[in-house]
Every structure is written in C-alpha cells, then in structure tokens.
Amino acid sequence: MRKMTMAVGLGLLFGSLGMVLPVAWAAEEEIRIGAVWGLTGPQAGVSQEGRRGMEMAQDLLNKKGVLGRKIRVIFEDDKADPAVAVSAAEKLITQDKVVAFVGGVGSTICNAMLGAFEKYTPKPLGTLTGCGATTIEQRFGKERGYFFVHPWEYYYQTTMRDFLLSVTPRPQTVFIAHEDRLYGTSHSKMAEEYFKEAGFKVVARESFKSGAPDLTPLLTRAKAMNPDVFYWIAYGADAVLVTKQGKELNFNPRMYASTVQLGTQEYRDAVGKGNAETFVGITVWEPIAAFPASKEWPEVFPSTRDWVRDYTTRFKREPHYYSIMSYVALVATAKGIEAAGSLERDRVLGAMEKINTMTPMGPLKFSPSKFAVNHAFKQMMIFQWQKGEKVLVFPRDVASGMLMHPFPAWTQR
C-alpha cells in the first residue's frame, strides 16, 4: 500500500512538473498564438483549410522570426461545439498564455468564445476569420482588440445586389430560396431587403430544410412564378440537389445564382459535366484573383499567383478562401507585433490598425464597418462557371472574364 501511495505521489509530482516546466521554459522563447478551429465535426473541412493556411504562414514567418523569436500556433479543436470552444479558449488564455487568437470558423462558436472573453480585462487580442454574422458585429464589433477579416453577411448581399444591377438586360424579378438555419435565414432577409431597395421585385422568399432529399415542391413553385433570377442560399449538398432537380424539372430562369458553396470543385464534379455552366456565385476570394505583391512585405505577401503556386506545391491542393484568410490573419498579427516592437496588447493593436498593404487576398486595411471598429476585406466577388472553370465576372476591376447571360435553357445545352 505504501509503495502504491509513493508511486502515485511521484507520478503526480513528475506529471505536474512535466506540464509546468516546458511551458515556463518555452514561454521565453516563442510567441504563442491560439487557434480554435472545428478540426473534427461538421466544420472539419473548412477548419483544415484554415489550419493549412496558418501552418504555411507560421513556417514562413519563422524563417526570420518575429522580434527575434519563433511564432508557435497552438491549435485547439472545438468540435463545432460552443461549450468545447469555451474550454479551448480558456485553456489557451490561462495555461498556454497566448498573445492573441487567430482564425476560427462558425458564428455560434465565435459568439460563445467572445462571450467567454468578456470577463477578462483587457480582453484577449483576436484576428478572427469565422465571425461573419451581423449579430457578432453588433455584439462585439466595438471592441478595438478584435480584428475581423471575414466579410459581414450584408457584404454578400450588397455585392449580389450590385452585380444584378450591373447585368444587361437587367433582371426584374427574383425568387429567394434559403436553408432554414442561421446562415440561410439571416442572409436571405438581408437579400430581400437590399433587392427591394434596389427596385427588384422579390416574388417569394421561401425556406427549406438543409439536407432535404427532395426540393421538387419548392422548385415547382419557383418555376410557376417564372422569375428572372433564382437565388438560393444554402450549403453544398443543397446546391447539388437544386442543380439536378432544376434540370429534371426543366426550370429555366434567366439566371441561377447562389453563394460561396457553389464554388467548390466537389459541387462541379457532383452535378456532372456542363450542368453548372453559367451558374453564378458569390465568393470571398478565388485563386484566379490577380492581386500584386505587397510593396511593404513582399516576402510574406507575394502576388496571388505566387502565393497560390506555393500553397499548391506544398499541400498538393487548391487553396480555399479560408486558407488564405487565415494565412493573412496570422501574418497581419505577426506584423502588428513586429511593428509594435513588443507583445504589449495596446501597442500591438495600435500597430495593426495602421497596416495598409496589398495581400494575395486583396488590399488589407482595417477600418470601421456598420458596427465594428476594425474590419478588413469588405469587397466580395462574383464568379461564374464557364467551360468547367470559374471566371470572376464582378466587380469589373477584378474580373477575369465576361458574364455569360442569360442562362441557356436545359434543353438547348
């Protein structure tokens, strides 16, 4: 019994030392950044894209170091569960002593995590990639220490509105379909509001259950209304179903339009050759964008073409917009630390507020949005599937090709 007690005691002692000592030694040598992503669970795909972007940025920054020290990103899995996200954030703050948070995906997660930060004075610094909901902007946007790099929901819909206004001949009627959760509902409300303000007639706004096996009733109603634009806001699997069943029903609006989920290779392959042709979608960023290298920091912010080449060489896959967004977020935070010359929070955020440079994702400058103090990347783009490839068609200054309009009828393909 005495031996057992001694063994347990020694085990606890060495176990505790094992946990504490490396932290104490390492703290002097590295700059720790916390990254909470849904690495398992429903957000795993996007989260792994974000992780890859941050790993690439970390390796590049560590070639020279920041303030003579290495950057170390500590990744935590939130399993897309708000309670677990809070666990991860509390651990990163209290045990790992991170300097800042970078990355993340999901507005529910973001709400819970930033909610947990409320009790800290000062609040942790964050360059946040996954907080696109307006509820987050309204609730946390006034905090100077939060730098938001994901476009707010309304930027999606103002971009789509401006795009539709630019189309000739101009569409008159729009049918809006949306999945019935936070994403679809929130976006569709804004779309309806902005479209009506711009003079479009919204003939209907209808919800459907995401992942439903059959959307024929919805599409039949839409077909009966004969809208110029059929605009749906949903997830990837729903996009596949809309395309396939739209073809089956021979539903021929002048334009099929959707949001970012329409832009994946998986979608194009799932609907089959040619079926995505002329469909348009909103995007935060595409690898075909052509932004030049940064004048200030060309070694970390090369041109889009060079960055995409490096990413593709390293990971053997095309980057997602979350890859580049998380890359830019981490580099911007590191550059803020470098410019501040210290890890002191207020100096770092002051330095980040002064960043004004080109990145492979576009111009980076934090400025106020409707409710937030620091927000970057307000401009979104519209792409169109043409001959199996994506072509940027709006806005004009980033366009890589001309819009094909109107949509050719299914029977004429």
Next chain:
Amino acid sequence: MRRRVTVATTGVAVLGLACLGVPFLLGNYGLHLLVLVSMYVALSASWNILTLAGQLTLGHAGFFGVGAYTSALLALRLGVPFPLGMAGGAVGAAILAAGVGFICLRLRGVYLAIATLSLVEALKIVVLNVPDFTEGPIGITLSPVFRGARLPAYFVMLGVAILPVLATVWIKRSKLHVIFGSIREDEGAAQMLGINTTAYKVFAFALSAFFAGLAGGFYPHYITYTVPDTAFNIGLSIEAQIMPILGGLYTVAGPVVGAVVLTLVGEYLRTTFGAANLLIYGIAMVLVILWFPDGLVGLGRRWWQARVPVPVREGVADVR
C-alpha cells in the same frame, strides 16, 4: 455491512469536500471543465432515473432544449432573472414530458426511443419556425451570468447536478424502487399486481425531464448565446445515455462516475491527440462497455468485494 457503509460515507464526504474545496484552487479553464462535468452529471443522472423504470428514451436533448429556450426567452422577453428562468425551464420541460409521456410511454423499447428522438427534432423545428417569438435560427444572446465569473457559476451547476443524484437516492430508498424495478423487469406482471404503470412511467419521465430542463435553463446564461442547433443537439441525448452506461446503470454513483470520466477523458484526448481524439474516444468506449458491461462502478464493486468479501444472505432478492 458496517464496513461497507463506513467506506461509502467516507467516500461521499471526501467527494463533497473535493467538490467544495478544489474549485478555489482552479483557474477559469479548470472551473469551466467542472461546470461542464456538473452539467453532464445532471443530464446523465436524470436520464438514469428513467432507466430505473425501464424506459429507453432519446429525448433528453429535447428537455434540455426546452429548459434552455424557456429560460432564455423569459430573460429576453420579460427580464426574468436566471434562477427563476431555470425553474421555469425545469417546470416547462416536466410539463411537456408529462404530456408527451402520456402518449409516448405506451410504446416500449426501440419504438419509444424512436418516438422520443423524433420529439427532439420536432421541438427544434418548432423553435426554428416561430422566429418572431424565439428569434428562430438567429439565436438568443444573453448577458453572461455573474459577469462571466466561473466560480459562482460552478456552484450553481453543482447544485443542479446534486438534485437528480439525491432524487435517485430517494427513489432507491422508497417504495418507488420496488415499483420501478417491477415495471422494468416485467411491465405486464406489474400491471397484474395492480400497479398503474402508465402513471409511474409518466412520473419518472417528468421527474427526469425536470432535471434536464433545469440544467438546460442555466446553459444559455452561461454560454451567453443559444441557437436551436446547440440547444436541441441530439448529441446531448447520446451523451446522457452513454455516461450512465459507462459508469453503471441503475446505480446512484454510475452516472456521476460516467459523466466525470467521459468529460475529463474527452477533454484530455481533445487537447492531446488533436483530430484523432474522437476515434480514440470511440474505441476506448467500445472496449470499456464490452469488457465491463456493468460499468465502472460494477468494476470497482467487484474489485472491492474480491478484497473484502461481503457475506450474502440467502433468500434476499437482488432488486438493485
């Protein structure tokens, strides 16, 4: 027998002191984990009450969600403070359970499980489709309870967790133990003996839902935000079921042990093994359930009995 009682009393006293003392030594991270452990103790112990009466249900997430939304809406619409909101959530969940139970509890086994599983989905759809009242998919944002301080939040959730455990002790020491046991073993025979099985099953269902609703009532105030997908998350039903099975079904300590072990082991695996954590967690759970079908409490009991043999009196039925 006396030695067994002494050991149990000492164990409870040590656990009680640990629950009250250890939190003062912990930081926000440790305290948050204890809040989660307490929440899962409440869920698993309340689900275990149903199993005492032999009912296999998957509707716990529904009662948790009703508690969460009732409490959140009372705060949002009427400014009701969270303790009253929690009580409202618990009562709301119990009333719903009594109503639904009266209909569903005529079903047995897997049919009951499917019916209660559907209940969770149905409740979620209702909340999603009355956005003018529930805020729908946008969700409800609340101010952090105790201004985000973890220590008082832990003590609230600890109180919530203790209640279903005490209820289980009460059931085991009252005549309900025999009634529930008879329903569990052979419902037809229990009816033949004149037991109103429907009434007792509805009672067990409502009591279980009350505690799940109470835990749910605290959750949105603690996390500060709730949406239908997280409040009516079917994963909660599964976890509420796995924890007592792993700890030891039909026992007082089983759900507590299961909740503590699974929450803390899950967190350890998450922080240690990255994306592989779920795989290891799943394999470990399958192995534990295969090797120790009467749970960790049963394993501990066997280990203890191997060292301190307890004389068995002949002629006494094991009613557990």
